[in-house]
Amino acid sequence: MSEKHFDKAAAGWDQKQRRIEMAAKIAGAISSTLPLTQTMKAMEYGCGTGLVGLALAPQLASLTAVDTSAGMLEVLARKIDEEKIANVTPLRLDLLDQPCTDRFNLIFSAMVLHHVQETEKILERLCALLVEGGYLAVADLWEEDGSFHDASVEGVMHHGFDPVDLAARLGGLGMQEVSYTEVHSIIKTNEAGAERGYPVFLLTGRKG
Numbered sequence: 242m243s244e245k246h247f248d249k250a251a252a253g254w255d256q257k258q259r260r261i262e263m264a265a266k267i268a269g270a271i272s273s274t275l276p277l278t279q280t281m282k283a284m285e286y287g288c289g290t291g292l293v294g295l296a297l298a299p300q301l302a303s304l305t306a307v308d309t310s311a312g313m314l315e316v317l318a319r320k321i322d323e324e325k326i327a328n329v330t331p332l333r334l335d336l337l338d339q340p341c342t343d344r345f346n347l348i349f350s351a352m353v354l355h356h357v358q359e360t361e362k363i364l365e366r367l368c369a370l371l372v373e374g375g376y377l378a379v380a381d382l383w384e385e386d387g388s389f390h391d392a393s394v395e396g397v398m399h400h401g402f403d404p405v406d407l408a409a410r411l412g413g414l415g416m417q418e419v420s421y422t423e424v425h426s427i428i429k430t431n432e433a434g435a436e437r438g439y440p441v442f443l444l445t446g447r448k449g
């Protein structure tokens with residue numbers, strides 16, 4: 242399980258500037274790609290400390306911020322409290338084996354899918370939690386050679402994804418208007434000092 246890994250990482254999560262920059266890019270891309278409105282009930286799957294969700298919350302009616310890591314959710318809860326944010330609710334939930342009776346107009350997720358072994362099952366679950374006409378937005382790493390995460394990161398189940406394949410899977414689940422675009426490139430420096438970019442895609446679709 243990666244829960245313990247993320248519990249330990251939570252306190253220092255927001256200290257990495259590259260995470261803040263990526264979250265801003267992903268939030269900006271979701272906001273410019275989808276017609277967000279202040280009537281929308283949204284869920285973020287794998288919210289972490291809320292870097293993406295808190296940027297989008299002012300454009301939404303409500304946001305249920307779901308994660309399996311209690312540590313990540315504690316950091317988010319502190320921010321909600323300090324910033325007196327009224328429309329974001331942290332929720333510890335594993336959607337793969339726990340029920341959720343709510344339905345949403347928008348579900349989004351950033352850099353979570355590669356930590357979930359059962360890709361098909363979670364996509365199916367997320368689509369099922371959308372109302373008719375609701376939007377799904379998934380941001381993750383483009384397929385890479387396994388060099389993105391260093392060995393200390395636990396729970397890496399996939400070395401990114403081919404968005405063409407994910408788009409086809411969403412189509413198979415009845416999603417319409419499915420498209421994807423590169424929204425960011427994460428620059429990392431290897432041991433030899435060489436810089437390399439890891440592209441991040443945003444995949445969107447509408448339940449039709």
Ligand SMILES: C[S@@+](CC[C@H](N)C(=O)[O-])C[C@H]1O[C@@H](n2cnc3c(N)ncnc32)[C@H](O)[C@@H]1O
Binds near residue numbers: 337
């Ligand atoms: C790489 S972090 C990304 C956090 C946040 N989305 C961001 O962009 O800063 C992955 C997050 O997914 C969460 N996660 C991993 N597996 C999960 C699962 N099965 N259900 C919900 N959250 C999960 C982790 O606890 C962690 O907070």
